[in-house]
Amino acid sequence: MTPPGPPGSPDPYGVHPAWLPDEAFRPIGSRRTLLRGGGPLAGTVHEEVARACARYGGSVRRQAAGPDDGAATGGDDRAETGGPYDLMLALTAAGPLPAVAEAVLAGFRRASAADDGPAVEGRSIEDAGIGEEGYVVARRDGVTVVLADSAAGLLYGLFHVVRLGEEAFGAERPAERHRPAARLRMLDHWDNVAVHPVMGQVERGYAGGSIFWRDGALRDDLTRVAAYGRLLAACGVNAVAVNNVNVHAAETRLLTDRLGDVAAIADRLRPYGVRVHLSVNFAAPLALGGTATADPLDEDVRAWWAAVTTRVYEAIPDFGGYVVKADSEGQPGPYAYGRDHADGANLLAGALAPFGGVVHWRAFVYNHRQDWRDRSTDRARAAYDHFAPLDGRFRDNVILQVKHGPIDFQVREPVSPVIAAMPRTRVALELQVTQEYTGQQRHVCYLAPMWSEVLGFRPWGPAGPGVADIVAGDVAGGGLVGVSNAGDDPYWTGHPLAQANLYAFGRLAWAPSSDPAAILDEWIGLTFPPSAGRDQGRLREALHEIMDDSCGTYERYTAPLGVGFMVRPGRHYGPDVDGYEYTPWGTYHFADRDGVGVDRTRATGTGFTGQYPPPWSEVYESLTRCPDELLLFFHHVPYGHVLHDGSTVIQHIYDTHFAGVEEVERARLRWAELAGLMPASLHARVRELFAEQLRCAEEWRDQVNAYFLRKSGVPDAQGRRIP
Numbered sequence: 211m212t213p214p215g216p217p218g219s220p221d222p223y224g225v226h227p228a229w230l231p232d233e234a235f236r237p238i239g240s241r242r243t244l245l246r247g248g249g250p251l252a253g254t255v256h257e258e259v260a261r262a263c264a265r266y267g268g269s270v271r272r273q274a275a276g277p278d279d280g281a282a283t284g285g286d287d288r289a290e291t292g293g294p295y296d297l298m299l300a301l302t303a304a305g306p307l308p309a310v311a312e313a314v315l316a317g318f319r320r321a322s323a324a325d326d327g328p329a330v331e332g333r334s335i336e337d338a339g340i341g342e343e344g345y346v347v348a349r350r351d352g353v354t355v356v357l358a359d360s361a362a363g364l365l366y367g368l369f370h371v372v373r374l375g376e377e378a379f380g381a382e383r384p385a386e387r388h389r390p391a392a393r394l395r396m397l398d399h400w401d402n403v404a405v406h407p408v409m410g411q412v413e414r415g416y417a418g419g420s421i422f423w424r425d426g427a428l429r430d431d432l433t434r435v436a437a438y439g440r441l442l443a444a445c446g447v448n449a450v451a452v453n454n455v456n457v458h459a460a461e462t463r464l465l466t467d468r469l470g471d472v473a474a475i476a477d478r479l480r481p482y483g484v485r486v487h488l489s490v491n492f493a494a495p496l497a498l499g500g501t502a503t504a505d506p507l508d509e510d511v512r513a514w515w516a517a518v519t520t521r522v523y524e525a526i527p528d529f530g531g532y533v534v535k536a537d538s539e540g541q542p543g544p545y546a547y548g549r550d551h552a553d554g555a556n557l558l559a560g561a562l563a564p565f566g567g568v569v570h571w572r573a574f575v576y577n578h579r580q581d582w583r584d585r586s587t588d589r590a591r592a593a594y595d596h597f598a599p600l601d602g603r604f605r606d607n608v609i610l611q612v613k614h615g616p617i618d619f620q621v622r623e624p625v626s627p628v629i630a631a632m633p634r635t636r637v638a639l640e641l642q643v644t645q646e647y648t649g650q651q652r653h654v655c656y657l658a659p660m661w662s663e664v665l666g667f668r669p670w671g672p673a674g675p676g677v678a679d680i681v682a683g684d685v686a687g688g689g690l691v692g693v694s695n696a697g698d699d700p701y702w703t704g705h706p707l708a709q710a711n712l713y714a715f716g717r718l719a720w721a722p723s724s725d726p727a728a729i730l731d732e733w734i735g736l737t738f739p740p741s742a743g744r745d746q747g748r749l750r751e752a753l754h755e756i757m758d759d760s761c762g763t764y765e766r767y768t769a770p771l772g773v774g775f776m777v778r779p780g781r782h783y784g785p786d787v788d789g790y791e792y793t794p795w796g797t798y799h800f801a802d803r804d805g806v807g808v809d810r811t812r813a814t815g816t817g818f819t820g821q822y823p824p825p826w827s828e829v830y831e832s833l834t835r836c837p838d839e840l841l842l843f844f845h846h847v848p849y850g851h852v853l854h855d856g857s858t859v860i861q862h863i864y865d866t867h868f869a870g871v872e873e874v875e876r877a878r879l880r881w882a883e884l885a886g887l888m889p890a891s892l893h894a895r896v897r898e899l900f901a902e903q904l905r906c907a908e909e910w911r912d913q914v915n916a917y918f919l920r921k922s923g924v925p926d927a928q929g930r931r932i933p
């Protein structure tokens with residue numbers, strides 16, 4: 211059964227259309243299109259255009275094999291009279307192209323051969339091909355032309371035209387080539403097949419249930435999965451892992467007797483160029499009863515994985531690969547057998563290699579049973595200490611998946627030093643789209659500015675490559691992975707504005723140097739298209755005010771200066787300053803009456819700063835050079851320590867917490883002014899969430915300020931009330 215859509219916003223799938231409302235297809239649907247290209251993905255392009263034409267009166271002719279082949283769909287079949295077309299979407303290999311497309315292609319090839327080639331998003335031009343998943347878009351002689359070498363490129367090109375809207379059919383535009391910076395652009399779902407007694411259907415999910423699973427089984431109706439694939443293709447994501455990295459009993463069997471469920475999901479995502487990956491239990495051979503051990507060097511174990519993986523590819527020929535969380539937070543791994551992570555990852559890589567599959571092996575490994583009394587153990591060091599010595603030992607279809615920071619998706623952390631430490635290993639960057647630590651999709655927190663900072667960070671200083679270059683590198687890069695924030699909520703993401711995070715993840719994975727505000731602008735334009743009587747300009751301006759710096763606002767009213775983890779244990783929502791202070795989780799702030807922060811210096815602390823190459827090893831080590839926003843991550847300082855802006859640490863804590871709450875209140879009022887510019891139900895949902903965000907932000911402000919006032923005894927210089 212199709213889930214009911216929120217009132218005022220129906221779409222073909224019965225749920226909120228997110229960034230693909232029908233209206234976004236009006237410019238294409240009201241024109242004449244020629245589609246030249248065969249195969250299933252070109253079929254998806256045809257369906258998209260045909261559906262838009264049925265709604266808006268245009269026409270589309272598809273010629274699968276070449277000019278002599280094809281049928282028209284829609285009212286005005288100008289192909290019968292030889293054109294003209296407004297839009298041509300063509301595979302470069304699909305027979306002789308119409309003259310205008312041929313001219314665009316020839317121009318593109320000439321220009322690519324020269325140094326001053328056409329504008330390129332993503333990688334630099336190294337050949338005259340358009341490239342896997344890439345496309346060229348141009349407007350010439352009154353025709354908008356999209357060319358691609360592969361049907362996936364054609365699909366991405368179609369969505370590019372959707373993004374351009376009417377502008378795509380305006381002035382002439384020179385050929386531009388677009389192709390993804392990263393080959394792998396993946397979303398990991400932490401979805402459980404069986405409802406977990408503590409974590410529920412979706413671990414750290416804040417958008418209802420899973421779109422794949424319900425109560426121990428695959429959902430009967432996978433329509434929603436297809437709609438998800440469509441949204442993902444439209445923002446550039448091309449892979450999805452369909453189950454939680456914590457693999458419990460029911461999920462372990464997805465590899466074997468429940469493989470059909472995974473194949474059914476793959477069938478729904480394939481038409482949008484999205485491949486399926488599976489999180490696997492490292493101890494699966496043991497758990498499923500086939501072997502006496504899960505030792506990665508054992509021959510029976512190797513044979514078990516080889517046989518099982520062969521069956522996976524028989525069922526899903528384009529299967530992407532395995533995701534593994536091993537020896538972490540209670541998950542099994544190679545350590546039980548005296549082996550290391552390279553032994554473990556290479557075992558699975560060996561099984562996948564004959565089929566072109568990859569292993570995403572997670573670097574999120576640390577001791578979660580640490581003694582809080584022991585000041586020498588530092589969770590931030592763990593991933594590097596475990597993995598850096600293994601550089602060069604991984605097979606080339608192993609991708610080490612590294613969280614963006616050394617701890618755990620806090621709103622402010624330095625970039626993980628592992629990313630720069632493994633030049634002979636393919637590394638993927640893992641971002642958390644689901645807002646576990648950033649307001650759990652009850653708070654507005656547009657994460658793209660934070661991600662963009664991470665992607666732009668240059669571990670070796672300004673002259674060296676950035677994180678984006680490392681993870682998106684054509685041959686050696688492992689790509690980008692986001693932990694999905696989508697569920698079966700009618701708005702997909704619980705908080706309707708959290709859709710922007712999902713969209714932005716895809717767009718940054720495609721083009722990491724994109725401006726987060728421009729991505730947001732694009733999302734606003736698509737999600738809230740102009741329609742009769744609505745002032746889209748006003749809405750756009752207000753949404754920028756509310757969202758552009760919402761991550762900064764969240765940072766201001768929560769944990770200060772990079773110290774992190776003052777959340778309530780377990781649930782990770784709302785403040786609890788000492789909640790983790792005396793626990794085994796390794797997430798401490800060490801506040802006392804004199805000061806606060808973690809000494810991670812080489813001189814007097816845990817030595818974590820030494821995991822960075824210069825200049826950052828020196829910058830972070832130095833109390834005076836360390837950026838203020840990370841001060842308490844790297845240093846333990848007295849409350850009177852003076853920051854670069856002249857304020858003291860204690861006054862900064864008070865000021866930012868008051869400011870953060872005021873910003874939330876302003877955003878809430880700004881939102882209230884927007885009633886009438888969108889469906890009432892959507893407006894009401896966000897209005898209610900703002901009430902909760904404000905309540906929670908006030909709680910953060912009061913608990914954090916009161917805590918530090920009581921510890922330090924230093925009053926607020928402005929004499930504001932601190933409870």
Ligand code: GCV
Pocket residue numbers: 400413414455456535574618646
């Ligand atoms: C899937 C954090 C979360 C866990 C999550 C883990 C991980 O610790 O709180 O729920 O487990 O990260 O990334 O594996």
